[in-house]
Amino acid sequence: MYNDKVMDHFFNPRNVGELENPDGVGQVGNPVCGDVMRITLRINDNRIEDIKFRTFGCGAAIATSSMVTEMVKGLTLEEAMQISNKEVAEALGGLPTQKLHCSNLAAEAVHAAIKDYRQKKGLD
Amino acid sequence: MSSQPNAQKLVYLDHSATTPVRPEVLAAMLPYFAGKFGNPSSVHAWGDEARKAIDDGREKVSSLIGASPDEVIFTSGGTEADNLAIRGVAHARKAYGNHLITSQIEHHAVLHTFEALQKEGFRVTFVPCDKHGLIDPDDIRRAITKDTILISIMHGQNEVGTIEPIGEIGEIARSHGVLFHSDAVQSAGKVPISVGDLNVDLLTLSSHKIYGPKGVGGLFVRKGLRLAPQATGGAHENRLRAGTENVPGIVGFGEACRLAKAELPEESKRLIELRDKLIAGFLREIPDVDLNGHPILRLPHNVNISVKYLEGEAMLLNLDRMGVAASSGSACTSGSLEPSHVLLAMGLSHETAHGSLRFSLGSSNTAEDIDYVLEILPPIVKKLRSMSAFGPGSSF
Numbered sequence: 104m105y106n107d108k109v110m111d112h113f114f115n116p117r118n119v120g121e122l123e124n125p126d127g128v129g130q131v132g133n134p135v136c137g138d139v140m141r142i143t144l145r146i147n148d149n150r151i152e153d154i155k156f157r158t159f160g161c162g163a164a165i166a167t168s169s170m171v172t173e174m175v176k177g178l179t180l181e182e183a184m185q186i187s188n189k190e191v192a193e194a195l196g197g198l199p200t201q202k203l204h205c206s207n208l209a210a211e212a213v214h215a216a217i218k219d220y221r222q223k224k225g226l227d
Numbered sequence: 228m229s230s231q232p233n234a235q236k237l238v239y240l241d242h243s244a245t246t247p248v249r250p251e252v253l254a255a256m257l258p259y260f261a262g263k264f265g266n267p268s269s270v271h272a273w274g275d276e277a278r279k280a281i282d283d284g285r286e287k288v289s290s291l292i293g294a295s296p297d298e299v300i301f302t303s304g305g306t307e308a309d310n311l312a313i314r315g316v317a318h319a320r321k322a323y324g325n326h327l328i329t330s331q332i333e334h335h336a337v338l339h340t341f342e343a344l345q346k347e348g349f350r351v352t353f354v355p356c357d358k359h360g361l362i363d364p365d366d367i368r369r370a371i372t373k374d375t376i377l378i379s380i381m382h383g384q385n386e387v388g389t390i391e392p393i394g395e396i397g398e399i400a401r402s403h404g405v406l407f408h409s410d411a412v413q414s415a416g417k418v419p420i421s422v423g424d425l426n427v428d429l430l431t432l433s434s435h436k437i438y439g440p441k442g443v444g445g446l447f448v449r450k451g452l453r454l455a456p457q458a459t460g461g462a463h464e465n466r467l468r469a470g471t472e473n474v475p476g477i478v479g480f481g482e483a484c485r486l487a488k489a490e491l492p493e494e495s496k497r498l499i500e501l502r503d504k505l506i507a508g509f510l511r512e513i514p515d516v517d518l519n520g521h522p523i524l525r526l527p528h529n530v531n532i533s534v535k536y537l538e539g540e541a542m543l544l545n546l547d548r549m550g551v552a553a554s555s556g557s558a559c560t561s562g563s564l565e566p567s568h569v570l571l572a573m574g575l576s577h578e579t580a581h582g583s584l585r586f587s588l589g590s591s592n593t594a595e596d597i598d599y600v601l602e603i604l605p606p607i608v609k610k611l612r613s614m615s616a617f618g619p620g621s622s623f
Binding site: 105110113114116119130134135136137138139140141157158159160161162164165 | 536538539541544558566577578581613615616617
């Protein structure tokens with residue numbers, strides 16, 4: 104069902120966990136649909152210095168969470184805001200069609216965490 | 228297997244999805260593909276040979292359920308049998324009333340057929356179940372009106388394994404002059420079935436759940452009961468199911484029923500022991516696990532648990548990598564956005580339903596298989612919970 108890259112991110116997820124005293128926290132999804140992602144960010148000099156995720160969800164939800172942490176680490180906040188859910192799926196080499204809208208929320212979780220950071224800093 | 232690099236052994240625990248064809252069944256079928264290829268309707272030796280084969284199959288299938296051979300109609304499987312029973316009664320008896328009764332926890336083959344009949348103008352009552360998936364016969368009694376023409380309630384629930392009080396519901400149906408259908412796809416061959424004791428007028432069977440081939444099933448139709456056929460064509464199967472019979476399939480189905488009947492008392496006892504060992508092991512080894520389905524009125528081969536804070540597919544992928552095949556009622560595995568309608572009808576929250584796992588046992592399973600699953604699932608749960616956005620401290 105999933106390609107090798109998705110399976111690799113699912114079985115060996117990168118950046119799992121939760122940062123202590125994060126600069127930004129983003130949680131998206133809904134337990135009703137079966138997918139909830141929480142992203143914590145450490146931000147230094149307008150860049151994502153560190154990022155961790157925790158996800159309740161299926162294989163695609165966990166793989167996209169892992170993938171997005173690799174994609175945005177080191178990016179400026181503006182650059183990270185440009186990454187879309189679609190690009191995360193593409194970076195994984197594609198997802199099964201039925202997973203594209205329900206389990207592919209990882210970029211949104213990052214955006215939510217950045218917005219949280221900006222709000223706390225009074226930048227929004 | 229390349230997709231299961233870490234598997235120390237292969238353990239198939241998805242027998243409610245399908246079973247392998249038994250060697251004896253395959254051997255019985257093989258002559259009917261090429262050598263004995265005749266059409267049972269033909270008036271010559273080739274036809275006679277095929278006719279005898281399906282007569283023999285009919286005898287064996289009817290014997291499994293205590294029916295007479297002329298009360299069994301062969302179909303392409305359980306889904307077609309459900310459709311023929313439900314639409315067949317609704318269409319044949321609509322002059323007598325337009326009300327139908329079923330439950331909220333039926334298989335989609337039944338549920339979606341009733342929904343289609345609603346669009347045709349029939350009124351359908353979907354009775355609920357309790358937290359164990361058990362249907363209350365009194366709910367059926369209360370739902371019956373003077374317009375009710377059919378009740379359909381499954382015998383063994385396919386997801387959670389609860390065995391419904393079919394005999395009692397059948398009595399209620401009969402005393403009100405309402406026809407009664409039951410889908411026995413998951414229970415036939417697993418628990419003793421007698422159409423007399425169950426008070427059913429129609430009963431659905433499937434071959435591939437009991438070590439027979441796919442593509443063949445059967446419908447018990449009580450003698451004298453008239454149904455509206457759902458396909459037009461020749462006079463096959465007592466004019467109820469047009470189309471040349473699936474001779475090798477019927478031969479295999481018959482042999483599978485014969486073997487299931489002969490082995491049922493011992494095999495069901497053996498499966499119940501394995502089932503209870505697996506249930507007890509899960510509840511002992513994994514924190515925050517619930518058993519789904521009835522603790523006692525339960526199919527011998529069904530185990531269904533909810534693992535809190537986790538989603539089913541993620542567990543299935545990990546189990547598969549370790550060589551274990553199971554299934555889940557999560558949305559991701561049902562191909563829709565909603566988790567299992569059965570678990571929701573039982574009152575489970577969406578998130579608990581997403582975390583359900585079904586292990587369905589069969590003839591190949593041993594006590595060592597159960598030990599292996601009990602060894603590998605707890606660390607999988609631990610690993611996935613360490614990644615989950617939820618946990619005992621953080622409520623949904």
